[in-house]
Each structure stands twice: as C-alpha cells, then as structure tokens.
Amino acid sequence: MKVTNVLSFILFIIFLVSYLMKLFMLYRRHGIHGNVLGKGKKGREIDHTEILLKITTFVWGFVWFFESVADDLVRNVFKDFPVNDNIRYVGIAAMAAGLGLFILAMITMRTSWRVGIDKKTKTELITEGIYRYSRNPAFVGFDLMFTGVFLTYPNILTFFVFILNVMSIHKLILQEEKHLEMIFQERYREYKNETARYLFF
Template sequence: MGLIEIVSFTLLCIFGISYMGKLIILSKKNNIKANVFGKGTKSKESLIIERFLKAMTFAGIGIWTISALFPSFTEKWFVGLGKGFTVSIIGVVITLIGVSLFILAMVFMKTSWRAGIDKSTRTSLITSGLYRFSRNPAFVGMDLMFIGAAITYANLIIVIVGLLVVVGIHLQILQEENHMEEVFKKEYNEYVNKTPRYLLF
C-alpha cells in the first residue's frame, strides 16, 4: 500500500465519517431521521432508483477499499486499464475536490440535508453558499469522488461501477427535482432558471 493508496483511502474514510456524522448530528441534536434512502412512502420509481444508487455506491466503496488496501490483489484479478503515477495523482486530486464539495454541501444544507427524498417532513429550499453555483453540489462531489477513484486505480471494475454510480446519481437528481417542484413550486422554478443542475450545465 503506497502513498497514493493511503491518501485515497483516507479521503474515502473522511467521506464516510462526515456522512455518518451528519446523520448522527441531525438525529441526536435535531431529532431528524435524515436517512430516508430507499425508504418511506414514495413512488415505486423513486424507491427503485434510490435502492439502485445505494447498491452501486456500496459496491463502489467496496471496490475502492479493495483497490486501496490490496493493490497486489487487484492488479492480479482486476483488468487493469493502464495507469501512471501522474494520472493517479490527478485522480487523488479530483477525489479530494469531490470529498470537499460533498462535506461543504452538507454544511450549507444545515438541517435540510437528507439522504434520499423525504416525503414526511418539509425542509427549507437552500439557495445560498455552494447552492448559488449548483443545485446539487453534494451529488457533484460524489460524482467527482468516484471519477477520481476510477482514475486513481484504473481497473475495469471500478470504472464500470463508478459510471453506474454517476448514472444512478443523475436519475436520483431527476427524481429529487420533481419532488422539489411539487413542494416549492414557483420558488423552485425560479431557482432552476438561474442555477445550473451541476456546475456549468
């Protein structure tokens, strides 16, 4: 396990700790059950997409962990796509940006942050901070995390799973947009008109 793997795995752990920490803080301090991913009374389509994204995210984290902790195993059993030290560094930098965006997005969301679509409680529409530049900075962060990991380890399975995570995130965003339009109506439509879904688009 070299320096690249150590840094990459540390970033993954920081992501996991911040995610779980946010859930715990919302639960203990604000009595909010923020983890509604794949749960609750929502459309069948939303449940399927949330469960798909959850499965792909866990699969991606698993492959990422194996690639970081057991590089000789992955080199032997996973199809490599060719990588160099410079490319791996670029991958780690992209991962760092992604994790940072994700954490900052959770901070700016305050008590409105949820994992999944929450039909049971009304939250506030957050349009300040990072949300002035992107309607989905946490998801942009997750996209960058998994793209960065795919570049860092450059094996076929992590690339495929990373792409499936990105697809799942996009489908989840579309579901959440429908929900936000239902809840916030004109206010959300005005926000959509002036703020990109991702960063530049």
C-alpha cells in the same frame, strides 16, 4: 503501502466519518433521521431509483476501500489500464475536491440535508453558499469522487462502478427535481432556471 493508497484510504475514512457524523448530529440535536434512501413507499419510480443508488454506492464504497488497502489483490483479477502514474495523482486530487465539495454541501444544507427524497418532512429550500452555483453540489462531489477512484485505480471494475453510479445519481437528481418543484413550486422553478443542475450545465 503506496502513497496513492495511503492518501486514498485517508480520504475514504474522512468521507465515511463526515457522512456518519452528519447523520448522528441530525438525529442527536434535532431528532431527524437523515438517511431516507430506499425507505418507505414514495412511488414506484423513486423507490426503484433509490434502491438502485443504495446498491451502487455501497459497491462503490466497498471497491474504494478494498482498492485502497489491497489493490495488488484486485489487480490479479482486474488488470489496470495502461496509464501514466501521474493520472493516479489526478485521481487523488479529484477525490479530495469531491470530498471537500460534499462536506461543504452538507454543512450549507444544515438540517435540510437528506440522503434520499424525504416525502414526510418539508425541508427548507437552500439557495445560498455553494448552492448559488449548483443545485446539486453534493452530487457533483460524489461524481468527482467516483471519477477519482477510477483514475487512481483504472481498471474495468472501477470503470463500471463509475458509470453505474453517475447514471444512478443522475436518475435520483431527476426524481428529486420533480419532488422539489411539487413542494416549492414557482420558487423552485425560478431557482432551477437561474442555477445549473451540476456546475456549468
């Protein structure tokens, strides 16, 4: 097994375990169902956006796992773009940075962390820690991980998975901003004006 595949697989497992552990801890300690993505009726636009994201992120996770354990099989169908092998390590670094940012965002959000837009429970508006620099650090982390998978396994499949997920995440962010502005009103508008949506924009 190649070094990049081993590192990629380890990062995938850390991502999966940290994600599931957060959901488990929210439910076990606080009785909170943290995953509300695509669940319940929240309005046509939100419902469509969440269902799309649910599909695209599942495909991304499957592709990440399959590329890590069987990239030779994938290459038989989707040929790699001609890139320097060092680019693959840049991809691993992007995955690691994105994963770190995602975990830090989950920790900072405490019990307010959700997967999807929660219309039933009013959560706290978190503006401290990493959220002082980005309104969506977990999504920035995801975008870095999407980028990392593409750079580590650069082919037409991972490219389309990257593009679809970045677009889906952005659509959800726009819906979430409307929801948060409706809930927190002027307080969120001030936060929105002072803090970047991503990192620098």
